[in-house]
Each structure stands twice: as C-alpha cells, then as structure tokens.
Ligand code: SF4
C-alpha cells in the first residue's frame with residue numbers, strides 16, 4: 001500500500017522532530033518527559049526498542065542529568081539527540097551552560113511552553129529565550145517541515161569542525177507540536193549522503209586516552225580566552241548555516257536563510273516575528289494588503305548567532321517596524337526587541353519607528369485584527385512600546401475568572 | 408478553505424477522527440492540517456479537534472472558531488456549556504450530531520440557523536466494532552462524506568494509514584464501518600466564507616492592581632462545585648448496599664474525594680463530580696461496587 005506519496009505524510013511537529021533525529025541516525029538519546037514534548041522521546045523510544053534505531057535510549061532522572069548525559073556522550077564522539085521544554089529547560093540550565101563550554105556537538109529540540117508562575121502548558125518563548133546566552137545555536141521553526149529540516153541541518157552545523165557547539169531547534173508547543181501538516185520525509189540514503197556518520201575533529205573520550213574537559217581556570221585571562229573562542233565559534237555558525245543551506249537545497253530542494261522575507265520588498269510596515277505564529281502574521285499581511293496597507297513580514301529563523309547584518313539589510317529603508325515578542329522580560333519588555341534595534345543602530349537608513357509589541361503569552365492567540373491595531377499604533381506618533389496585545393474581551397474574561405477565584 | 412471541528416470525549420477517538428479526515432484530504436490532493444485541543448484533561452472530559460482542508464497553503468494555526476462543519480460525537484455534550492459544540496456556528500455551518508433524534512428537535516433546542524444532520528453512529532459502531540463509543544473512523548467517514556471532497560478510496564486508504572497498528576481483523580471492521588457511514592450520508596454544499604475586512608482590536612493598557620488582585624491567588628475554596636465533572640463519566644460506579652459492609656475503603660481510595668459518609672455511616676457517591684475512574688470498584692474488598700455504562704444508565708432512567 002502506498003503509505004506516503006512522494007515521501008510526504010501528515011506529521012505533527014513532534015513526529016517531525018523525531019523523524020529528523022531518525023534520519024540523522026542518532027546513536028544516543030537521553031530523555032525525560034514533559035508536556036508538550038513527550039511525543040518526541042516516546043516516538044524515539046519505540047524506534048530504539050523496535051530496532052529501527054541502533055544505539056541507546058536512556059530514561060534519565062531529570063533534565064539536569066539529561067543535558068549532562070547528552071554532552072558527555074557527545075564528548076565520546078557519538079551522535080546525540082535530546083529534547084525538553086519549559087520548566088525542564090530551566091531545571092537543566094546549569095548543565096546547558098556547562099556542556100556548551102565543553103564545545104561538543106549535539107542537537108536538542110525545545111518545544112516552547114510558557115514558564116510558571118502562573119502554570120500553563122501552552123506556548124510562549126520565555127523558555128527558549130532563557131537559553132539565549134548559553135552558547136547554543138538556535139534555529140526556530142514555523143512549520144513541521146522546518147523542524148525536520150532544521151534537525152538534519154542542525155547536526156551538520158553543530159558537527160562542523162569550526163563550530164562544534166550544540167544546536168537547539170525550537171517549535172511552539174501545541175500549535176505546532178500537536179498539529180499535523182504534510183511533511184516531506186527525505187529518504188534514508190539522501191539523508192545519509194547529506195549527513196555522513198559523525199567524525200569528531202577533536203580528541204574524544206576513550207578508555208585508552210585519558211583527558212579532562214571541565215578544566216578550572218583562575219585569574220580571568222584564560223577564562224576570557226575560552227569565552228571569546230566560544231563566541232567566535234557561535235558566530236561562525238552563521239556562515240556554516242548558509243553553506244549548509246545551499247547543500248541542503250541542492251539535495252532536497254528547500255532553501256533556508258537565517259531570515260525569511262515575506263512581501264518585504266515594497267513593504268512600508270513590517271512585522272518581525274518567529275515560530276508558528278509567523279504563519280498568522282503572513283495571513284494578516286495578505287489581508288492588510290487587500291485593505292491598502294503595504295505590510296510585510298520578516299521571520300527570524302536563526303536567533304543565535306544573531307544575524308544582525310542580515311536583519312539590518314532586511315529592515316533598512318522601511319518606514320515602520322513592529323517587533324512582536326512572544327516573551328516578556330518584566331521591567332524591560334520584549335527580549336528580542338533590543339537586539340533588532342541594536343542591529344539598526346547607527347545606520348542612516350534606519351526605520352522611523354521600531355515599536356516593541358508583546359503578544360501570544362501563554363499561548364494567547366494573536367488575532368488578525370491585532371495586526372491592524374499594531375499598524376494603528378505604528379502610525380500614531382505618540383505611541384510607545386511595549387504595546388501589549390491585550391484587549392477588552394481578555395479583561396472581561398479575566399474578571400469572570402477572578403469572581404470564581406476570590407472570596 | 409473548509410474548517411471542520413469535532414467534539415467528543417476523551418477516549419472516543421476524536422483526535423483520530425480529525426487525523427483520518429486530514430490524511431484523507433491530503434491523499435485527495437488537498438492541503439490539510441489537523442490539530443487536537445487537549446490540556447490537562449483525561450478520559451471522559453470534553454475534547455475538541457480540528458481539520459482544515461484547502462486547495463491553497465493553509466495560513467491558519469490553532470483552534471477553529473468559525474467552523475463550516477461541526478461533528479458532535481457525544482449527544483450529551485450539547486447541554487454542556489463549557490464544551491459548547493455549537494459555538495461559532497452560523498448560517499453557513501452544517502452540524503452533524505451522533506443521535507437518533509429528529510433534526511428539527513435539535514435545531515430548536517440549540518437555536519441553530521441551519522437544519523442539523525443526525526445520524527445514529529453509535530449503533531453502527533456497535534454493529535461493526537462491538538463498541539458504541541469508539542467513534543474515530545465513523546466520525547471521520549461522516550465528515551469526509553459531508554464535505555463532498557473526498558472519494559471513498561482515499562478515505563479507506565487514510566483509515567489504513569491511521570490504524571496501521573490495528574490487527575487486520577480490527578482494521579477490516581473499521582473499513583466496513585466507514586463504508587457504511589459513507590454510503591449512508593450525502594454531501595452538503597459548502598459556501599466559501601467571504602473574508603470580512605479587518606477592524607482593529609480594542610487594545611487596552613492594564614493598570615497596576617493591589618497584589619491580592621495582581622497575583623494568581625485563589626482565595627475562594629470549594630469552587631469545584633461550579634465545575635461539574637460528572638459528565639466526563641463513561642462508566643458509572645453503583646454501590647450495592649446489600650453487599651456493602653461500610654468499611655469505607657472506597658472513601659479513602661477515591662482520588663477525587665467525591666465519596667462521602669452519609670448520616671448512617673454508609674458511603675455515598677457524588678455523581679455531579681465522580682469522573683468514573685472506577686478505582687473504587689477495583690478497591691472495594693466486597694466487590695460491592697458495580698460498573699455500569701453511563702449511556703445504558705441514562706437510557707434506563709429515561
Ligand atoms: S469512580 Fe469511584 S473512585 Fe472514581 S471518581 Fe467516581 S467515586 Fe471516585
């Protein structure tokens with residue numbers, strides 16, 4: 001029976017991530033479950049148990065040991081995959097900083113979910129943004145196809161001799177992790193040709209070769225040397241991403257850049273977005289254009305390294321820009337907004353207005369009408385950010401809840 | 408674009424229904440997207456799932472607020488204000504209810520703008536699968552047929568793909584069921600929704616509140632009274648007081664704390680909140696708690 005027509009089938013974001021790992025031929029998966037990520041490691045565990053994947057799948061006792069195990073295994077020269085979300089990422093944070101400093105490559109997926117408190121299961125990006133400064137390379141996916149492709153490309157980038165840094169692929173919980181859409185699954189042979197077995201360019205742990213990785217250094221100078229090296233390696237990943245993307249496109253026909261430009265060429269109003277809600281942004285752009293607003297969208301796929309030159313080139317000469325953050329740094333605002341503004345700093349073709357907008361917190365929908373409100377704010381010379389996408393309906397709903405919750 | 412919304416309860420195969428429809432649409436050459444909405448719920452709780460079908464790439468994500476087609480697998484949900492299966496239905500929406508009732512009686516009861524379609528899927532599921540409340544393939548078949556977009560062969564292929572882990576006999580039973588449902592119903596003509604112009608949301612800036620109102624504090628106790636979870640039940644525990652020796656083990660073991668001691672020291676189940684997990688029946692040393700089907704019970708009591 002023809003189960004997949006031309007290798008395309010309906011996959012959730014989670015299954016797409018698992019397929020990426022499968023096609024990469026991962027050899028070790030340390031795992032710990034957390035909603036909405038669990039389907040990824042569940043799927044992989046079945047493939048290991050059934051013999052589809054050769055190697056070892058281990059249930060860990062926490063995310064802290066899970067990331068440590070991922071880094072340690074990568075330091076022995078095997079190909080490692082792992083996944084987490086939200087509180088799990090926070091719990092493993094110490095290990096994340098530790099293993100990125102080891103300069104070992106692996107790929108992890110984060111399925112975004114808002115952080116407690118209050119507790120939620122639905123998506124926003126405070127979890128992934130908390131790993132922004134860990135020294136990870138970060139690729140954010142809008143579609144299930146991007147997830148699979150970024151995991152495959154992720155290994156190529158992470159394992160590049162000039163990079164040797166873990167890659168994080170991000171997707172939104174629920175809206176993408178549980179949504180199915182048609183995904184092209186590359187055949188195993190082409191995947192293997194694109195991504196041959198992992199050949200570490202550096203010494204790896206072996207019984208016959210004693211070595212230390214977590215060296216202690218004092219006085220700051222040596223510390224600074226290693227940190228600058230880390231910075232250079234992560235920056236190098238942009239060039240490597242672009243090279244990898246060309247090779248990927250040659251083989252699979254899908255070409256990715258660190259940024260995606262949607263109706264940007266003649267746009268006067270630009271929304272800067274990332275992840276699955278960028279789809280909604282694109283739809284809003286098309287509808288706004290029907291109403292005579294020359295809108296466009298800039299989607300950021302790569303957050304680390306931050307492609308500042310590319311961002312500046314994409315936004316130069318645009319009249320008005322709204323940076324929509326699905327995250328909040330209380331007391332400051334949107335986390336990516338200052339990065340966009342800094343990319344434009346000192347350029348004479350800088351947009352007249354760059355507004356910080358915060359929406360989609362805890363999975364709250366960003367409605368198409370909200371985009372028109374953003375346009376109004378951009379056109380209002382008095383408006384200041386951050387503008388929260390919070391309306392009278394939300395307030396009424398909250399008051400109802402409050403009545404039930406409070407005496 | 409055709410937007411389809413499925414309503415049912417956890418355990419009835421609502422998510423699978425949306426996926427069979429999604430795959431069938433995909434195999435028929437359409438762009439498709441399917442998505443279940445569930446959070447911390449469990450078996451028996453109201454569940455929603457969605458399928459979007461279009462010729463063009465789908466630029467929507469998340470729940471469907473204004474469906475063209477609604478399928479309600481469980482009639483008891485029609486009364487549930489939180490599940491609100493008819494929510495968002497308008498003059499362009501077709502609603503199918505798994506029911507043997509007359510369509511116009513439901514139309515009046517639900518204040519619908521269009522005549523609903525009723526179809527006794529439970530009976531067909533019983534006939535083919537020997538399980539009246541496993542509705543996944545039956546609902547998918549009903550939806551596929553009503554859309555008029557999906558030929559039977561693609562639907563059957565989709566069932567084979569989505570039920571790949573079933574035994575050949577179970578699969579065959581589902582295929583027979585799908586065939587019968589498909590042949591029983593007729594396609595509906597759906598009108599493409601006109602795209603309304605955008606109008607700005609009424610954004611507001613919140614003011615700072617005192618911390619007791621600003622933090623997620625719950626000071627009202629006992630608000631579970633407002634959330635009747637009794638309708639999550641598929642099974643119904645019933646205590647046989649002839650057998651019961653009042654040991655109160657059921658009281659101690661009920662994870663929901665909905666068994667209380669009445670004035671005579673006997674256990675009493677609060678059916679407004681009992682979720683039908685049947686742990687009490689498992690734990691009762693006297694086997695004094697019977698397991699009934701909620702559906703059968705309702706029929707008996709009517
Ligand atoms: S079935 Fe029994 S144990 Fe479960 S919630 Fe109801 S009374 Fe409690």
Ligand code: SF4
Pocket residue numbers: 646650651652653654655656657658674690691692693694695696
């Ligand atoms: S556990 Fe059984 S015997 Fe004991 S009180 Fe409950 S119903 Fe009666």
